[in-house]
Amino acid sequence: MDPGFHTLCVRRLDVPATNPPQQLPLYLSSSFSFDQLEDCIAVFEGRKEGYVYSRYGNPTIEALATRLAQMEGYGLTDEPAALMTGSGMAAIHVLMLSLLPRGGKVLTQSNLYGGTTELLLKVMDGLGIQPVFADLSDPDQTEERLKADPDIRVLYMETPTNPGLQCIDLATMAAIARRYDCRTVVDNTFCTPYFQRPLSLGIDFVIHSTTKYLNGHGTGIAGVIIGRDRPFVTGKVFQVLKLTGATCNPFDAWMVANGIRTLPIRMERHASNALALARWLMGCDEVSRVNYPGLDSHPTHGIALRQMYGFGGMLSFEVEGGKENAIRVMNRLKVARMAPTLGDVDTLVLHPATSSHLRIAKDIRESQGITEGLIRVSTGLEGEEALIADFARALGAG
Numbered sequence: 001m002d003p004g005f006h007t008l009c010v011r012r013l014d015v016p017a018t019n020p021p022q023q024l025p026l027y028l029s030s031s032f033s034f035d036q037l038e039d040c041i042a043v044f045e046g047r048k049e050g051y052v053y054s055r056y057g058n059p060t061i062e063a064l065a066t067r068l069a070q071m072e073g074y075g076l077t078d079e080p081a082a083l084m085t086g087s088g089m090a091a092i093h094v095l096m097l098s099l100l101p102r103g104g105k106v107l108t109q110s111n112l113y114g115g116t117t118e119l120l121l122k123v124m125d126g127l128g129i130q131p132v133f134a135d136l137s138d139p140d141q142t143e144e145r146l147k148a149d150p151d152i153r154v155l156y157m158e159t160p161t162n163p164g165l166q167c168i169d170l171a172t173m174a175a176i177a178r179r180y181d182c183r184t185v186v187d188n189t190f191c192t193p194y195f196q197r198p199l200s201l202g203i204d205f206v207i208h209s210t211t212k213y214l215n216g217h218g219t220g221i222a223g224v225i226i227g228r229d230r231p232f233v234t235g236k237v238f239q240v241l242k243l244t245g246a247t248c249n250p251f252d253a254w255m256v257a258n259g260i261r262t263l264p265i266r267m268e269r270h271a272s273n274a275l276a277l278a279r280w281l282m283g284c285d286e287v288s289r290v291n292y293p294g295l296d297s298h299p300t301h302g303i304a305l306r307q308m309y310g311f312g313g314m315l316s317f318e319v320e321g322g323k324e325n326a327i328r329v330m331n332r333l334k335v336a337r338m339a340p341t342l343g344d345v346d347t348l349v350l351h352p353a354t355s356s357h358l359r360i361a362k363d364i365r366e367s368q369g370i371t372e373g374l375i376r377v378s379t380g381l382e383g384e385e386a387l388i389a390d391f392a393r394a395l396g397a398g
């Protein structure tokens, strides 16, 4: 029967029968349709596999989540479960809401990514969830806090830290938390599972801002929650994700799926460039401090050697002359670009005191070494010589 021109235009297009495409198909569809209501009911009731609505699930997003779970769970006997989120921040808040009851507390470090500290102080606090800050490089202090306060239900960590690149001993922290029945979470954004796999060190959950190295090209915003307790992730965490609408969108997931295929070779290059630049900066008169866990002189180099497979692509350094000189140096860089993100193919610099950590109280900032002269570098994939020459010129040493 002739459907009429309007109906012809509107009707769903039929996909020709095909052997599988080599690349992951991008399902840009908010919903999934059914020919029979019985099938629809069976999927809604969970009796049959299928998709209904992309906020609940989408094949592109799930394919990526499964691969990220395999990567973080590499070497473990049981595969973890993973859920993609709309951003790294969404991953953090969805997991916190899933783990913590009203009145629950999170034990954490004061040198977190600035947005996470703000989330804890300005949003979670309003929901009756309180942060407790401690020096997590000190196992005794951490244990004392957990012993003294049974309301602490989550130990939340970032290692290496942003932007000081201090490492926390994850195996020790996991063992302490287990004694107090406290769940552990690690933000593994800086390392990616190529350089660090916290689940294999006894940590319960990993989150990522996949916006960074996992995407790798600066083309989207997304996050992921990965946990060894599969029923908890697919039950409670999925419920919070679905009902807060913090879901990832298929296009951003597809971008990350492209990015992870080159992750190992990108991470190797990020790390070799970072080490070369860090070593060069160590010899530069205008630089008073270099933070890179791959340097023998770094205070937590030993921890990094034990728990990381490589030292990553992030470093920070302090220039003599404070803010004024930091601005001068950053303005003179040409290869390295100024942008408030990290983990891209380009080398990116940022001035933490006036950007990522602007809203963190000055005394907390300075106690963490985030001085006015500190510059953070996310080394890209450029040639090592061109990169060092750029910093040499900007610092007036070349």
Ligand SMILES: Cc1ncc(COP(=O)(O)O)c(C=O)c1O
Binding pocket: 087, 088, 089, 090, 113, 115, 158, 162, 187, 189, 190, 208, 209, 210, 211, 221, 222, 223, 341
């Ligand atoms: C270590 C770390 N965790 C989490 C986030 C938040 O991620 P997103 O911007 O994807 O929400 C960032 C963002 O810069 C980060 O650097």
